Amino acid sequence: MKRVFREFIKGLWEQIPPFRLVLGLCPTLAVTKRVEDAIGMGIAVTFVLTCSNIIISLLRNFIPKQVRIACFIVVIATFVTIVELVMQAFNYPLYLKLGIFIPLIVVNCILLGRAEAFASKNSVIYSAADGLGIGIGFGLSLFTLASFREILGYGTFFNIPVFGPSFKPFSFLVKAPGAFVCLGLMLCIMNILKK
Amino acid sequence: MIEGLLVMGLLGAVLGLGLAIAAKVFYVYVDPRIEAVEELLPGANCGGCGYPGCSANAKAIVEGKSPPSSCVAASAEVIQKIAEIVGAKIELKEPEVARPGCKYGVEKAERKYIYEGIKDCRAAVLINGGEKECPVGCLGLGTCVKSCPFGALSIGPEGLPVVDTSKCTGCGTCERVCPKGIIKLSSNSLWIIHEYTTDECTAPCQRACPAGVDIPGYIRAIREGKYEEALIIIKRSNPFPAVCSRICIHPCEYECRRNLVDEPVAINPLKRFLVDWEREKGIHVQVPRAPEREERIAIIGGGVEGLTAAYLLNRLGYRTKVYEATDRLGGLLWIGLPENRLPRDIIKWDIDGIIEAGVEVELNRVLGKDITVSSLLKEGYSAVCIATGGWDIRTYIGSGNSELPGIQFLLDFLLKNEEGRTVDIGKSVLIVEGGRSAVEAAKICRQKGAKDVYVIMRSKKEDVFIEGEEIRFRTVLTGMEGEGERLLKAEICEISDDGKRILKKEEISVDTIIIGAGRFPELVYVPKENGWKTISPYAGPNSEHLIGIFRPGEPVSDYRAAVEAIGAGRRLAATVHKYLRGIEPVALENMIRKGVKVLDVEDVRDVPPIPRQMLRSRSRDELIRNPYLEETIGFTEEQAKKEAERCLQCGLICYRKQ
Amino acid sequence: MREMLKLFLAVTIFSAVSGGLLSVVKSSTKERIEYQQLKFVKGPTLKEIMKGCQNDPIVDRFKLRYGKEYKTVFVGIFDGKPKAVALEGFGKGFGGDIGVMVGIDVEKDRIIGIGVTTHHETPGVGSRAKTDPSFRAQFKGLPIDKPFKVKADGGQIDAITGATVSSRGVCQAVNNAVEIYKKLKPEILKNLKKFSS
């Protein structure tokens, strides 16, 4: 039980992606313009990561080594498509906003990375804990970055204005270059905290 | 439902089948061991193994091109595992660490200009070689620090790289990246075989030392109170510190930069202090030995030179045995030096230290009588070193036969002829040097039935007043080959007028070589298929002539001073080591030798005079009572510290300013 | 060989099972997704066109076959009767197809309103076809017997300044929708009966 907890908790700080585990940068850059999108992405990734970790862990002894990557990808892609369909059915505007980044969860290196490095070697419970932890950690990172970018870039938080009307947003932050710079600075802050 | 299942199933089937077939069609055999080895390697891709990255080395290891221990970063355990995979024997490696070769940071050194550019040595060096006046000065911009894959380097407060020896794996990345070649890998073995070059920072004293001792190094260690380290620094170049501390001619002190201010640093008395400290502790400090190697080496001659070569080869990891013709080791040390200058227990102390290190000895074994070169080679020695050095050949000759296969001494030959004793010279004879006597000898050889007689001389034709058809001028002997006790071939070379280049190389078959010198040169006999050949040690720093076995300047061995013999012994060891490790045993192009200009200073500034510490003399009464007592008493620790403090820790042009 | 078979089977089974699983998920969410898509893509435009209707036109819809494809017809109930239908037509704009939702009064065969659903027109110029209410308003109440044209082509519609091509595209799209309507009218009327309660 203790180990389950440990596997879960490590994703929240010790190995929090994409800061400690520098993986999954594309969605981190792309969907952190608004907090809402970031949370949606976080939930989607957590769901896919947990499910795929569970399935891969269950099947880890049946997958031939040579085609394991293909099999992992199929499992991940299945869950991603499920997320895609469910999101279309229940939150269509979010689906439109996350756009191409939903199918691209498939190639988010975090998923394949965890499958390869963890789920294919550990039992179901640990893999689930790992997936959940890393997924939530990823979500938290997205949330933090998105809060920063949305508050300063749009002057809103969850689409609610937080500054007075005289506030001039730093629209640089919500453009592509801003995404890179923000993430770079976040990494820098994480490096300082690490010490 | 069915559609999705079918389409995806079909797609998967097609792709799976395609891949399965492709796997078969495009199958390329890859040795599974390569993957296994690569998995074990640390993956730092430091290049310390000499291959571009770990996977390349893994391939090389499996293919047997690279030993399992080639990875400098892998632990012994990993190397063991790799060796198991490839089924190779492990050759343990001596640890090497990076050693910065510059002592003064940019702030303290003379500067040509102030550099304010990209903070990288490789960039800085493009502007007239960097801001330092000294061409081999560290620029301190930390290119090596950034390149270190193991985080073992940092720039210290002096503005020079500092090595964390616990982290350094000796991969050599820093050495490769340094644009000035200042930081270098270092180990005791590398020190032993090292010769100073013009491309490194050396102090005037160490350049003057015939044994090449790192003098500023040991004085610094004394200053820091690290006496054991100081002794190791000395002993890796000179295993006779006790003897030298009494009788050394100390050329170093004449070169000391303090001469420009007051008096030279008491370098030799400082060495004496270390020896006194060692003797007081009663333990012989030893240079750490490199991992045991397979090769055994025989050294003929138990004098200073032979023992030095034996000791240093032993430290390089070889099993060495000294064959001595008399009943005691030490050779000329016992002769001609009064006991109050060189007490006998001092000689014994150094020799005991050498024996303690593991050098084996056989006394009363005379070359030519009890042993021969080929009998030793037959015993399985990988090299037989001739270090009979300082003894005059005639003091122990007596067998009537030549001691080395096919070699006769000119004087001995003439004498025997005079006395009417038979000398077997065979069909062809090569006479090396010997002036007019050589012409004489050639005549005798002809009379005795030799068909081919060659005379070779190093001198220019115009410089000598002898004539003779068979004389070849500007020609030297460079090697010999033979089988068993027989000499078969001699390699002679015609050299350029400056004596530095070989113009023509020639191999002639000879049965006998008659040499004009009176002593055996240092020579190394190594096995060759169906026989043996010789290797000649490279010329020492005092020799002006670089090519040939007999070199004027050090005609045979350096017996003028013990310290010269020590230097010759070290070069003998280095030659053997290099040969056995597949490195061509020649001196480096830029080796510092007589007449080579080295950057230096003509005056020193900001150095206040400090009086030199003097050795205390014993009272007259005491000396009269015991005539064997040394006249002086060594430094006290306090004196030694004070004297060491006087050392300017010179570099090429840097020195400690106040 | 066995190894190969194993690989082959693994990939095949994995993808087949995934495909099957996804089909199930798809079929169970199909209805909702279609509704959601219509609601968010066409919903706002439809509401605009069917202002004042008593039902939700997205719920009250039916599909009819038109040539090779199916056309969705949305129904607007006014005064308790299914008086209007809306369907989408396409025309060529400046940056690609322009989709226009066209509402038609089935009793009077007149346009009750139009709205642009999808377009790729230049922002601020051609895109005014979607955002400028006055442009759209020109269509309101016009009979459908005559094809719609911009004035430059001798028609009745004032083109948007600087965006003639976009305006033409909209007209073309409306004509397309009207054409479909005319062709399918009998079937539409048949279907509408279901909605008159």
Added chain:
Amino acid sequence: MGDYIVLVISCIFINNILLMQYLGNCPFLGVSKRMETAVGMAMAVVFVLVMAGAVTWVVYHYILKPYELEYLRTLSFILVIASLVQFVEMFLKKNIPALYEGLGIYLPLITTNCAVLGVCIINIKEGYNFLQTLVSSFSYAVGFGLALVLFAAIRERILLARVPKPLQDTSIGLVTAGMLSLSFFAFKGMIH
């Protein structure tokens, strides 16, 4: 013809896959530390992306669309790409070992390069025909390579600079990528 030129320019510069669409950033930061690896990766991406674009277009238009299985797009595409990459790897290893030596180690990385799947999906979403698909795939890949090589050059230069400790490595890399992305913004005005 003009359309194709516009397509090429917009794919390489205006919608640069790395700097504007945020796709393929993991390899972007991973292999850009040295110029030679960057060039190798760029070549490998061009190679695979064009093939993947073509194959996925065929799969979509001739298998998925006729059976109304568009929702299987993600699954089938990634499966096709993964197999394709593996296939290419095996083919090169056997038939063109020289090329394999150069590109080999980058090929497995491409499976998880979101730029590849991303471009395939974009091609479908934009409704390109087969020729347009080829052109756009190639152009996107060239754009990827261009950004990667530019970035690698900058990073080699950064190695020589004194970067504050916490900013070192990936952190400064991202900030630099931001600047590079900013400079690519200038291309936005090229096409109306």
